[in-house]
Amino acid sequence: VNSLAGLVFTNASVFSSGAPAFNKSEGTLDYKVASPHTKPDGTLTTGSYDLVLNSSVARCLYGFSKAPIGATVSVLSSEGQAQVATTVVNEKNGFFRMGAYGFGFSSPTIKMKITQARTSGSKATITCVKGKSSKKVTAVKPVCPTGFKKK
Numbered sequence: 001v002n003s004l005a006g007l008v009f010t011n012a013s014v015f016s017s018g019a020p021a022f023n024k025s026e027g028t029l030d031y032k033v034a035s036p037h038t039k040p041d042g043t044l045t046t047g048s049y050d051l052v053l054n055s056s057v058a059r060c061l062y063g064f065s066k067a068p069i070g071a072t073v074s075v076l077s078s079e080g081q082a083q084v085a086t087t088v089v090n091e092k093n094g095f096f097r098m099g100a101y102g103f104g105f106s107s108p109t110i111k112m113k114i115t116q117a118r119t120s121g122s123k124a125t126i127t128c129v130k131g132k133s134s135k136k137v138t139a140v141k142p143v144c145p146t147g148f149k150k151k
Helices: 055-062
Strands: 006-010 021-023 028-034 046-054 070-076 086-092 095-104 109-115 124-130 133-139
Touching: 006 028, 028 046, 046 055, 055 095, 055 109, 070 086, 070 095, 095 109
Parallel strands: none
Antiparallel strands: 006 046, 021 028, 028 109, 046 095, 070 109, 086 095, 124 133
């Protein structure tokens, strides 16, 4: 790749070195972060994490086509419990951006899973008739329009 592969931004005091780890068994990009649980005044420390990933790199990593992709973002505590976080996912200008904000610290793991809807099977064409009219319908699961019957 002759362009930027990706960037990670976080307000954590300590974080994984390098890029997020690809967890093949779960299909997630995992990144560990850590900070003190509370601030000096006793209020909870809340975290932020952004991953900006080149769309081509994401598609290559997951073996996806150029069709639109989506993602889910989750934050797990060090005990493996899901945490509440505000999440953002979008794809724009050749980059996929995923973020998690407002989660609690100690040492959570942020998990991002990129997904793509896949069509099952190939398209088929059927001919539908109604009186003297006929129409061809092409789709993965073709269905005749209302009032038409399959020829």
